[in-house]
Amino acid sequence: MGSIRTARENAARTIHTAACLIIGDEVLGGKTKDTNSHCFAKWCFDLGIQLKRIEVVEDDESEIIEAVRRMSNRYDFVVTSGGIGPTHDDITYQSIAKAFDLPLVLHQQAFELMKKLSRKHPGQPDFRWDEDSPALRAKLRMVEIPTDLSRPLGEQAVFPCEDAWVPVAIVNGNVHILPGVPKLFEKLLHGLTPRVLPRLTDPRGKGIVRVTISTPLPESAVAAYLTDLAARVQPRGVKVGSYPRWGKKRNTVTLVGRDQEFLDSIAPEVAKAVNGRVVQAEGEDDDESEKDKDEEDAPKEGKAEPKA
Numbered sequence: 001m002g003s004i005r006t007a008r009e010n011a012a013r014t015i016h017t018a019a020c021l022i023i024g025d026e027v028l029g030g031k032t033k034d035t036n037s038h039c040f041a042k043w044c045f046d047l048g049i050q051l052k053r054i055e056v057v058e059d060d061e062s063e064i065i066e067a068v069r070r071m072s073n074r075y076d077f078v079v080t081s082g083g084i085g086p087t088h089d090d091i092t093y094q095s096i097a098k099a100f101d102l103p104l105v106l107h108q109q110a111f112e113l114m115k116k117l118s119r120k121h122p123g124q125p126d127f128r129w130d131e132d133s134p135a136l137r138a139k140l141r142m143v144e145i146p147t148d149l150s151r152p153l154g155e156q157a158v159f160p161c162e163d164a165w166v167p168v169a170i171v172n173g174n175v176h177i178l179p180g181v182p183k184l185f186e187k188l189l190h191g192l193t194p195r196v197l198p199r200l201t202d203p204r205g206k207g208i209v210r211v212t213i214s215t216p217l218p219e220s221a222v223a224a225y226l227t228d229l230a231a232r233v234q235p236r237g238v239k240v241g242s243y244p245r246w247g248k249k250r251n252t253v254t255l256v257g258r259d260q261e262f263l264d265s266i267a268p269e270v271a272k273a274v275n276g277r278v279v280q281a282e283g284e285d286d287d288e289s290e291k292d293k294d295e296e297d298a299p300k301e302g303k304a305e306p307k308a
Helices: 007-012 036-047 061-074 092-099 108-117 134-143 182-191 193-199 219-236 260-273 286-297
Strands: 017-023 050-057 077-081 104-106 144-146 168-171 175-178 209-215 239-243 251-257 277-279
Touching: 017 036, 017 061, 036 050, 036 077, 036 182, 036 193, 050 061, 061 077, 061 092, 061 175, 092 104, 092 144, 092 168, 092 175, 108 134, 134 144, 144 168, 175 182, 182 193, 209 260, 219 239, 219 251, 219 260, 251 260, 260 277
Parallel strands: 017 050, 017 077, 077 175
Antiparallel strands: 104 144, 168 175, 209 251, 209 277, 239 251
16 A cells, blocks of 8 residues: 555645545435435546545444545545434544544534524424533534644635535545535535645646547447557547447447547547547437438338338
């Protein structure tokens, strides 16, 4: 695994790679469909960050500790999703604190924002912020975050959105703890973009480019050509993908890289080799292929239809 990087080193590194850790029994049990990893993957792609790994673990302290330590040391930018609510199975903060030998400390700013921005719940009409109660202690769990007392607090928790009290806790310099609620996850993640841009290879946030080619040929018919193509373009940082589309008449070939000009220059050759065409989005020519098939099956003008 190599030497362990310090939090300061992690916080200062140029961001090339990323990883995502989804935490929750409900995902592994099939109760909830995870969409946050897809959101994170698209965010990384648009910024030109290479997403290397997505993992899902249960609400188990040892699983979270092992995964987050490994990801923090191996990748430049890590996000976790889920497990920061008020109930007994929300153990992300405490697990990540243990992973890096940190105490859980009440984040006073987050607590004040929570009091200011939280709406009164009809199921708790008598709740008081200044009176100790099980409900208050449950709420405090959401603003007690892993804290390195030797580092500035402003580097360990940020508030990307003015209208949300939920902080993004940043542990060991590169582990960003986000909530599992999809709308809030997406909002906070995109709120982090201005902080991330200066640490990218291209500070303008120029992302990775994908060229999509639609082909009527089966994968077996284009496999040999694509194998040769992948070897030829790999030195230019281009990845070639082939994706069958079950139940559809056209499959997809993709070219992914950072050099738009180079991708555009080879796209016509690839389209010709696979008897296809460049499209803006996968499936955009499905209707056309269905129409072509209908025309092939239709009776030709001037020819009598066969009798029954």
